[in-house]
Amino acid sequence: MLDLSAKPLLGKTALLTGAARRLGRACALTLARAGADVGITFRTSAREAQQTVVDLSGFGVRAFAFHCDVTDEASVRAMIKEAGRELGRIDILVNNAANYETVEFEKLTVAQWDSIFASNTRGPFLVTREALKHMGRARPGSAAKSPPEAKIINMGSLGGIQPWPTHAHYSCSKAALHMLTKVMAKALAPDVAVNAVAPGMIDLGEKSAAAFMRKMAKQTPMLRNGHAEEIAEAVTFFASAPQFITGQILVVDGGLSL
Numbered sequence: 707m708l709d710l711s712a713k714p715l716l717g718k719t720a721l722l723t724g725a726a727r728r729l730g731r732a733c734a735l736t737l738a739r740a741g742a743d744v745g746i747t748f749r750t751s752a753r754e755a756q757q758t759v760v761d762l763s764g765f766g767v768r769a770f771a772f773h774c775d776v777t778d779e780a781s782v783r784a785m786i787k788e789a790g791r792e793l794g795r796i797d798i799l800v801n802n803a804a805n806y807e808t809v810e811f812e813k814l815t816v817a818q819w820d821s822i823f824a825s826n827t828r829g830p831f832l833v834t835r836e837a838l839k840h841m842g843r844a845r846p847g848s849a850a851k852s853p854p855e856a857k858i859i860n861m862g863s864l865g866g867i868q869p870w871p872t873h874a875h876y877s878c879s880k881a882a883l884h885m886l887t888k889v890m891a892k893a894l895a896p897d898v899a900v901n902a903v904a905p906g907m908i909d910l911g912e913k914s915a916a917a918f919m920r921k922m923a924k925q926t927p928m929l930r931n932g933h934a935e936e937i938a939e940a941v942t943f944f945a946s947a948p949q950f951i952t953g954q955i956l957v958v959d960g961g962l963s964l
């Protein structure tokens with residue numbers, strides 16, 4: 707477990723997309739526990755977002771919720787403007803919002819393909835492009851001796867590394883996001899370090915997934931599935947890591963991919 711008692715992110719601000727519930731919420735709470743002021747975005751989970759803001763505030767940090775559809779450029783622009791105003795600056799951006807869908811390859815439609823790519827790949831690109839305006843990047847030719855050290859963490863997936871035959875669009879969208887992570891790491895250096903966390907099977911307690919989760923745990927070297935907090939700690943690691951760590955895809959899967 708990361709020792710967050712020293713509040714390594716005190717004075718930093720973080721923005722996480724799609725973080726009203728599930729893994730995004732867990733990441734937001736851990737970043738707040740580490741001392742960061744946190745803004746989360748939601749699309750449909752307004753009630754959960756308000757509760758998450760209350761829970762984030764319990765760590766003594768400033769917390770905000772912003773509505774955003776990451777597939778809609780105007781919505782992303784408006785959200786980032788509001789987030790920049792409320793947070794003051796964005797030091798850490800976590801591109802978490804995504805969609806997941808199981809479809810037989812032969813039945814996969816163009817609309818399903820495009821929709822998954824719009825949220826999982828184009829979304830992180832759009833949010834990042836707009837967020838950079840508030841990420842305090844050193845201007846070219848600026849006299850600043852030490853440039854600001856901002857971080858972007860993309861939520862990838864084991865499905866972006868291994869081919870999942872009933873998730874062609876999802877697997878490809880996450881593989882593209884892993885490449886986008888590396889492209890951005892080069893394009894945005896040295897001011898911004900860009901990394902990705904690629905979760906494997908994470909047990910979020912869904913009853914409908916219980917049998918599948920039991921099966922996957924047996925196939926995993928660690929003999930269990932992951933916990934949301936383990937993904938949150940990986941995100942927090944990148945959020946507080948040396949700027950020299952960039953362009954990396956950290957698979958958090960208990961060894962399932964080995």
Ligand SMILES: NC(=O)c1ccc[n+]([C@@H]2O[C@H](COP(=O)([O-])OP(=O)(O)OC[C@H]3O[C@@H](n4cnc5c(N)ncnc54)[C@H](OP(=O)(O)O)[C@@H]3O)[C@@H](O)[C@H]2O)c1
Binds near residue numbers: 724908
């Ligand atoms: N759960 C896992 O086991 C697992 C495994 C591998 C990778 N991952 C990745 O880890 C991340 C989080 O996983 P999760 O299972 O917690 O995700 P999730 O519940 O499927 O989605 C997270 C949030 O994304 C938001 N979202 C979806 N489409 C959006 C859009 N067009 N605009 C804005 N927000 C949108 C939703 O917000 P609203 O609820 O507000 O609509 C949702 O709550 C995702 O990137 C996922 O692909 C998860």
